[in-house]
Amino acid sequence: MTPHPSGASTVQVTGETERSFPRVSDDEVTCPTSAPPSPTRTRGNCAEAEGGGCGGAPRKLRARRAGRSRPKSELALSKQRRSRRKKANDRERNRMHNLNSALDALRGVLPTFPDDAKLTKIETLRFAHNYIWALTQTLRIADHSFYALESPAPHCGELGSPEGGSPGDWGSLYSPVSQAGSLSPTASLEERPGVRGATSSACLRPSTLAFSDFL
């Protein structure tokens, strides 16, 4: 809609409820042409005519309605619907902006090179997932070496084992989602070889784990 000069890169991260985003024609929001009465809605026709009472609505029904609230003209109801839709659109827009703000905040916390292209939404989520996963690994390994100095360092192969260590940890880290392909801790890192990808087969040991591993 709004011809954004630079698209996503200009997403404004402003206050929670701030509403100074590029205007998108509140007037055309309700444009009747873009929102034809859905033919699939079973009650669509009636709903559309709800204000007017479905053409020849029974008198009883009309009377009941009239008794419940002041009867409104079709025009008034139409106006009300538009107003409600417009408000709902505003809320939805705000909601999405908040979501994007949160996503931007997340981007800000993730390690990236300054000249990196902005991570897309899906990339941000995947990268965050991997990042958390790797940090958790690091903590766990640190714990191991701290509390069990006498025992040899954990073998690499064990690191990813869901049954190892603290209960539940691995199960959650290896969530079904993460196992389902590109969300796997290493897989998605490899998706952007130029940006971050080095980890892949890296064996995460305290001595070797570095930021560069996931960058």
Added chain:
DNA sequence: TAGGCCATCTGGTCCT
């Protein structure tokens, strides 16, 4: 030009 990403609109559903 096709495909990816994104913002927005919209109607449905659930909850308060």
Added chain:
DNA sequence: AGGACCAGATGGCCTA
């Protein structure tokens, strides 16, 4: 009734 959340549709921008 109204708000939050969600998913589908649509159209614009950008890049390979």
